[in-house]
Amino acid sequence: MYEQQPDPSVHPDRPPQKRRGRILMRRAQVQTSTTDQRLLDSRGPADWVHTDPWRVLRIQSEFIEGFGMLAELGPAISVFGSARIGKDDPTYAVAEQLGRALVGAGYAVVTGGGPGTMEAANKGASEAGGVSVGLGIELPFEQGLNPWVDIGINFRYFFARKTMFVKYAQGFVVLPGGFGTFDELFEALTLVQTRKVTSFPIVLMGTAYWSGLIDWLRGPVLAEGKIKETDLELLQLTDDIDEAIAIIKASEAGAGGTIVDEPVPEEPPE
Ligand SMILES: C/C(=C\CNc1ncnc2c1ncn2[C@@H]1O[C@H](COP(=O)(O)O)[C@@H](O)[C@H]1O)CO
Numbered sequence: 001m002y003e004q005q006p007d008p009s010v011h012p013d014r015p016p017q018k019r020r021g022r023i024l025m026r027r028a029q030v031q032t033s034t035t036d037q038r039l040l041d042s043r044g045p046a047d048w049v050h051t052d053p054w055r056v057l058r059i060q061s062e063f064i065e066g067f068g069m070l071a072e073l074g075p076a077i078s079v080f081g082s083a084r085i086g087k088d089d090p091t092y093a094v095a096e097q098l099g100r101a102l103v104g105a106g107y108a109v110v111t112g113g114g115p116g117t118m119e120a121a122n123k124g125a126s127e128a129g130g131v132s133v134g135l136g137i138e139l140p141f142e143q144g145l146n147p148w149v150d151i152g153i154n155f156r157y158f159f160a161r162k163t164m165f166v167k168y169a170q171g172f173v174v175l176p177g178g179f180g181t182f183d184e185l186f187e188a189l190t191l192v193q194t195r196k197v198t199s200f201p202i203v204l205m206g207t208a209y210w211s212g213l214i215d216w217l218r219g220p221v222l223a224e225g226k227i228k229e230t231d232l233e234l235l236q237l238t239d240d241i242d243e244a245i246a247i248i249k250a251s252e253a254g255a256g257g258t259i260v261d262e263p264v265p266e267e268p269p270e
Helices: 035-041 052-070 090-104 117-127 158-167 179-193 207-223 241-254
Strands: 017-020 023-026 076-080 108-111 132-137 151-155 171-174 202-205 235-238
Touching: 052 151, 052 158, 076 090, 076 117, 076 179, 090 108, 090 117, 090 241, 108 117, 117 132, 132 158, 151 158, 158 179, 171 179, 171 241, 179 202, 202 207, 202 241, 207 235, 235 241
Parallel strands: 076 108, 076 171, 108 132, 132 151, 171 202, 202 235
Antiparallel strands: 017 023
16 A cells, blocks of 8 residues: 655645746646646637648648658659540540550659549559559549549648649649649749759640640740740640650650759859
8 A cells, every 4th residue: 555645735834836847836826737638638719720820730741641652652753634524535545545654664643633634544554553643632622532543642732732743753744724734734844944843854745735835935925035945845745645755754864853952043144
């Protein structure tokens, strides 16, 4: 039997007191519960889960989960394109064939994990026995990951998801699409143009669909000095899957596809 010891915080001549590290609490400030008890026993108001400091932790957790899931992925290509095409759209078959061919060439296939072009590329990759990755995004209308995603995460934040598309891929293949596809295409173009990422091929598949964009870039955008002639070389246009893969392989042979943080060196005026 243990003998009951007097409580050292209680003394007949002194007020009750408690120390927590360097902190001294006396009289009414003495907390009788432990930190663990307060964490586990209490609920309290929940509005703090909607505050920015809490969001920062959630954002951090998306990076941690994304990096953790993809760190050992191996060579991969991110494939983009419309979420809105059906299985009967000719682009669906192209994307499916592309997914299969990328696996044949030794790449994992990374998509946005959604329907349409993404589903087709994931299907081709999965059926070919390759690694089929889907980086989904939480949207107001719940979609979920397509059934051909074999490794997937659903992100809350577009910017965390976009980091994964670039960081874990050796290049992008972009099929016809709308705003979402443009966003992904131009994000990659800006990263390559500003040399945040090097040796990163960007292949546009579908000459008929993309030639209007190329003409506009070659026309007013170039003429008004908004881009340089060499910037146009960052985009490669084809209808041919084998050519798309050859472009990717050639770029890979050229360098390592490393993300760099050094500032872009100043160029002499033209
Ligand atoms: C609008 C529809 C589905 C939305 N679901 C999506 N799921 C995952 N990723 C998506 C989704 N919508 C857009 N994306 C991303 O943008 C690209 C496609 O956008 P676009 O505007 O259709 O070109 C795609 O690469 C995704 O990364 C249909 O029911």
